[in-house]
Amino acid sequence: MSDTCCEGCNRPDLPWAGRGTDLPISGCRFTLYPMCDNFIDIILGGLECVDTSAVWSETDALSTVYRGKLDYVMDAVSALFASAWTEGVHMAIEGQVSKGCPGDVSGDSKLTYEGEAPNRAIVEAATQPCLCKLALYPMGVGDYIDDIARVWRMAEDRGLNPQTIHYATRIEGSIHDVFAYLTDVCKLMEASESVHHYVLHFTINVNSPTVE
Template identity: 70%
Template structure:
């Protein structure tokens, strides 16, 4: 499979697509996400969390709809987790919806930081804050025939880590400490890299302090 095709019939037959000729061999991971604090203080929480999170190891851009971080997977995952932890307020219902992606044939080689090395910059600042979260996720390994085997691997990974995975319609649900859940999302992406899945998407929603009674 080349860089400009995910293997689907559309990408294989169309030559007038807007991303035709794009794609990159660079190890660029990305996450686009939107933070939803359910409070009238949402502006201060969102902007304060963005400011407090160290993004020196990722390329970042925020617009009216969302924020994107791009770079090496460990640093992208570190920044996303730190942003959610930094936004946490006791008793405030909050959700973060986003998707990790790597290997998209429509990607470009720019807009990333890949020269960074060493410990993730937010690792120590966020480690002392703990609270329970719920998460739903859906993994899409693209261009592979045995995709259900890759999905099964990450389901059992959640089970082995005590995250209590439950199959729900169109997604898997897990729950646990905020660090355990975000580290799991990072490791799902890392497993796709190890499994030689050249293009994958991991869609997720992380939620804390939900008022919904179950």
């Protein structure tokens, strides 16, 4: 992270002054939107289907957050969406993945879990088609557009038909393939020597009534 960004984040007058963590904590905060009368059953049923043994989780009136190692966090989020999928129900999930935020804390996470992702079978079976728009924000990086172009080309290489739309990139594929791509975008940012804090915002949609 640039010196300018660090100095700004550590200003004593900011609400998060003195916070921060060196732990490898990734987090995703998301909200599920089923467009149907029985939305409560779909939301709560989806949450109950997810094995959260590998992540720290919390649900409130607005959203749910999973925190821990990146692979396990994305395993849980994708399993939630796959489990909540219902035939004919228009549904969306909106979320953001973040790592390296100077306002983060070392607590509220699970980093000791090892082994296979608990929800792998659910995720691998999620072949339902979906649409996704995403926006990547590599923070404190002067040449951030190169990182954005890199992940765009990665979507192209995977056959996800990336399209540049206003303020975002649109891709399409199965639930499994789209979440696998989002996970690898995060991994690419975490492997970068220049990106110390990134945010990936995404919206995924299934069974949309919009005819294209």
